[in-house]
Amino acid sequence: MKSIYRVLEGLTQRAKLEGFTPLTDLVLMDVSEEEKEENLTFHSEKLALAYGVLKSSPGTKIRISKNLRICLDCHNWVKIVSKILNREIIVRDRIRFHQFEGGVCSCRDYW
Numbered sequence: 001m002k003s004i005y006r007v008l009e010g011l012t013q014r015a016k017l018e019g020f021t022p023l024t025d026l027v028l029m030d031v032s033e034e035e036k037e038e039n040l041t042f043h044s045e046k047l048a049l050a051y052g053v054l055k056s057s058p059g060t061k062i063r064i065s066k067n068l069r070i071c072l073d074c075h076n077w078v079k080i081v082s083k084i085l086n087r088e089i090i091v092r093d094r095i096r097f098h099q100f101e102g103g104v105c106s107c108r109d110y111w
Helices: 002-017 035-043 044-053 072-085
Strands: 064-065 089-092 099-103
Touching: 002 044, 002 072, 044 064, 044 072, 044 089, 072 089, 072 099
Parallel strands: 064 089
Antiparallel strands: 089 099
16 A cells, blocks of 8 residues: 555656646645645545556556546646656546546547
């Protein structure tokens, strides 16, 4: 379990170096900016992606399926991570498939 969080932390740091900024405006709770950022960090698709990176071979596709919509913060984060890792990442949310590759999503950021 700790290894998943280490991978997630590493991906988040690398994404921030690439220009990713967490969208803390999406967190509607009355908490500090740090707590908002921490809340966004542990969304299920980010944890699932970290697990996929940990358990799969480099260069293979990572597929994630969830029963809720992907939030804008996670969508932007996965775009950057697909570019960093040079891997195809497919996320199936409640509405559609999102195919991330090279920092671009197949939905063209259309919700």
